[in-house]
Amino acid sequence: MDLDARRLLLVEDDRRLSQLLVRLLTTEGYDVVPVYDGQAGLHHGLTGRWDALVIDRTLPAMEGVDLVRRLRSRGITTPTMLLTARGTTEDRVEGLDAGAEDYVVKPFDSDELLARLRALLRRHSDTSAVIDLGGRRLDVASRRVLSPDADPVELSAQECALLRIIAANPGRVRSREELHRRIFQNADSPNAVDTYVYYLRRKLGAGMIRTVRGLGYQLGAT
Amino acid sequence: MDLDARRLLLVEDDRRLSQLLVRLLTTEGYDVVPVYDGQAGLHHGLTGRWDALVIDRTLPAMEGVDLVRRLRSRGITTPTMLLTARGTTEDRVEGLDAGAEDYVVKPFDSDELLARLRALLRRHSDTSAVIDLGGRRLDVASRRVLSPDADPVELSAQECALLRIIAANPGRVRSREELHRRIFQNADSPNAVDTYVYYLRRKLGAGMIRTVRGLGYQLGAT
DNA sequence: CCGGCCTCTGAGGTTGCTCTGAGATTCAGT
DNA sequence: ACTGAATCTCAGAGCAACCTCAGAGGCCGG
Known part of the structure; x- marks a missing residue:
C-alpha cells in the first residue's frame, strides 16, 4: 500500500457507479474509501482524515448539498467535489455556495474527473491541522x-x-x-x-x- | 468608487463579450480591467495586483492556456478562470492542468459565472493592497x-x-x-x-x- | 425522559466614527 | 506691524456599528 497516497472519501449510493469510481481512482494511485449514504458520509467526513471528498448530489438519507453544508458548519474544510446528474444552473450555484469547491455533471468523462481532482488537491495542499x-x-x-x-x-x-x-x-x-x-x-x-x-x-x-x-x-x- | 473592491483582470478579445462581462462584473461590485489580447494579459498579469484573472481560451497573439502556463511559470499564482467555447474533455483537462483553477464553457450563465468566481475568490486569500x-x-x-x-x-x-x-x-x-x-x-x-x-x-x-x-x-x- | 452543552435569536447598552461649527493660529502681502 | 484669508484645532451631537448576554430550542448521551 502506498503510504503517501491521497485519501479520498467517496459518498455514492449507486453501487455500480461507486465500484467504477473506486477502480478508476485506485488505479490512479488514490486511497479510496466508499460509503453509500449521507449519514455514513457525515460520520466519516467528521471523524476521518481525508485529502478530498467526492460526494454524489442525490443520496438516500441526506442530500449531497446538505451533507456539504453540515460538514462545513462543523468546521470541516476538506476540499469537496460534487457529482450531479442535474445540470441546471441553480443546482450548480447552490452546490458551490454550500461550500463545495467543484462539481462534475454526470455522465462525466474519466479524464475530466481526474483533472479536476488534481486541480482540487493542488490548491488545497496547505492543510495543516x-x-x-x-x-x-x-x-x-x-x-x-x-x-x-x-x-x-x-x-x-x-x-x-x-x-x-x-x-x-x-x-x-x-x-x-x-x-x-x-x-x-x-x-x-x-x-x-x-x-x-x-x-x-x-x-x-x-x-x-x-x-x-x-x-x-x-x-x-x- | 469602491476602494475595497476585488480587482479582476479580464482577457477577452471579443469586444462585445468583453463589454458584457465588464458590465456584469462591475454591477456585482468588482473592479474590472479589460484587455484584449494575450500579450497585454501577460504584461498586466505579471505587473498588476489582481484578485483573480478571467481569461478567454482563444486569443490573438497567445492562447489562453499558454498565457496561464507562462504566468504560472513566472510564479504568478493568482486564481484563474478560463472561458472556453470548445467543450471537449481534452481541452478542459489541458486548461486545468496548465494551472487554471476553473473553467466555464461558453455560452455560460451569468449566475453560474458569478458563483464560480465567488468560489474562486473564497479559497484564495493572500492579496492585500x-x-x-x-x-x-x-x-x-x-x-x-x-x-x-x-x-x-x-x-x-x-x-x-x-x-x-x-x-x-x-x-x-x-x-x-x-x-x-x-x-x-x-x-x-x-x-x-x-x-x-x-x-x-x-x-x-x-x-x-x-x-x-x-x-x-x-x-x-x- | 432528563440534563447538559451547543446554537442561534433578539433586545438593549455601548462604543467609535462622522461631520459640524466656532474660535485660535498662521501666513502673504502691504 | 496690520489685515484678511487660509488653515488648524478641538469639543460635541447624532447615528450607525458593534458588543453583551439572557434565554429558547435542538441535539445527544445517560
Missing part, C-alpha cells in the same frame, strides 16, 4: 487552543470554524457576510457572527480577534 | 499603518480613504475640492477635509501630510 495564532496554536482536529503557559482552551464546533477561517490568513480581514455564509448558512440572525466572536474573545481574550469597523474581523496581534 | 508611505506602510485592507519599529496605528474608514488618495502619488498635490468630492460626498461642511488631515497628523505625526497653502495637501517629505 495546527494553525498558528501568534503565540498560541489552534489544533483543529481536537478543537483546542494550546498555549505554552496555560491550560488548553476547548472550543465548540462553530467557534473553531470561525477562528479557523480568521486565522487561516493573519493579514486578511474577513467580512461578516463571508463568515456568515461559510459558517452560519442556516442562521437567520445576522448577529450570529458577532455572538461567536464574543464567545471566542471571552475564552481567548479580547486581543485574539480585531474588529475593523465596517469591514469585518481579523486575527489580532499580527 | 499595501501602499508605501516612505518608511511606513499603509495596509488598506486592514486599515492600518505599519511601521518597522512601532505598533500599528489603526485608521477609521475616512482617514484611510484620505491617506490612500494622498499616498497614491507621493509627489502630487491634491486639492481640498478633489479630496472633498472623493471622500465627503454628502458632507456640507467644507471643513471636513481639514479635520481629517488633523486627525491623521495627530495619529501619524505632523510630517506625514504637508500643506501647500492655497493648493491643497501632499504626502509629507520622506
